[in-house]
Structures are given as C-alpha cells and as structure tokens.
Amino acid sequence: QQPVQSPQAVILREGEDAVINCSSSKALYSVHWYRQKHGEAPVFLMILLKGGEQKGHDKISASFNEKKQQSSLYLTASQLSYSGTYFCGTRGGSNYQLIWGAGTKLIIKP
C-alpha cells in the first residue's frame, strides 16, 4: 500500500518552517526520506528505523512514530535550496524494496 503524504504542496517564504507527513496503513520497519529537484534524480536525506528515533540533517529533521505508522519531516528556517519535491519511502519487512509516497512539492520564495 502506498504511503500517504500530506500536504501535497506547500509554499513558504524563506525562513519559515514546514512539516511534511507520511503515513502508512501497514506496520513499518523503516521510513526513508528523499528530495528531488526539478529535472534531477531523488537524493537521500535520511532513514528512520522503528523505535521512534528522531534524526537531523542540518536544519532538516524527522521523527518516526512506529505505533501510529507515521513519520514527519521538519524543515526549520527554510532556505531557497530546500525547494523541491519530498518523497517518503516505506519498508515493511525483510525485503529491500521501498514503497514510495506521491510526494510533497515544496516551494520556497525569497
């Protein structure tokens, strides 16, 4: 089952914060976050494993609530370079394939 991402799109001013959510109807082993800029390939941001850990990457952090089967990506003090489409990929078990969400388009304006 494809995870559900929300919102579908968000427009921010530079310096504002954003939260992108990813939820699944299935039990999750891990959640993976990627960013794709227009015309480019997706680029890895971070992985969250079950256990509810929170990770950070510069001013981008994420949490994983295993019980709720949800993950959230937090972008703090957004920069123009954060613009792009953010995808979550979920992994439910021992196989290595990811099921990808539809993506959240983030537009940062100066």
Add this chain to the structure above:
Amino acid sequence: DAGVIQSPRHEVTEMGQEVTLRCKPISGHDYLFWYRQTMMRGLELLIYFNNNVPIDDSGMPEDRFSAKMPNASFSTLKIQPSEPRDSAVYFCASSLAQRLAGGYEQFFGPGTRLTVL
C-alpha cells in the same frame, strides 16, 4: 567515485521500436533497482536485483518489458515494442545493504527521459 551511470540520458523513438536503457551501478553495491517516474503514477519500482539475481519483478508492467543484470557492473532495461504510454523518466538506483544497521540508502542515477512518439 563515480555515481550511478545511466545511458542514454534522452531517448526519442517511434512506437513499435525496441528501446534499451543501460545502467552502471556504484562499484561494490549489491542491490540494483529500476524505477519509472511519471506525473500521473509517481515513482514506481519496476524490478530489483540482489547480487545480479532478479528478486522482484512484479512491478514490470507487461511482457514488453524485460531487465537483465549479466554482471555486477551492468544492467539493462528493454522495452519491445515500445508504446507512447511508456514515455517517462526511467531511473536506476543502487544500494549497499547494511544489515547490521537495518537501513540503507539508494543512490539514483540521473535518469533516462524516454519519449515514444
């Protein structure tokens, strides 16, 4: 170190023609994934290999699609015959499974933009 290499970067062909997309994964990686991305369907996994062996091809749309990985440094995705609805960006990604850590990162190639007229 070079990343994932894909060729060609752009391909324009006519309906009914055979199309072959190529991928060279990062040296040492043991997983290889083929994806298709369209506006309508998003990012779809077509097939993935582990140590050159196809593990799951359930995402391959139909018999017109085939993929091979003859060795650890090369994979092909073939469409024969091609149709306009195959127009998409095709990505290859590779990964090194980190079983102890439980997680792994996929490195994507630049993609091949396929247009079938």
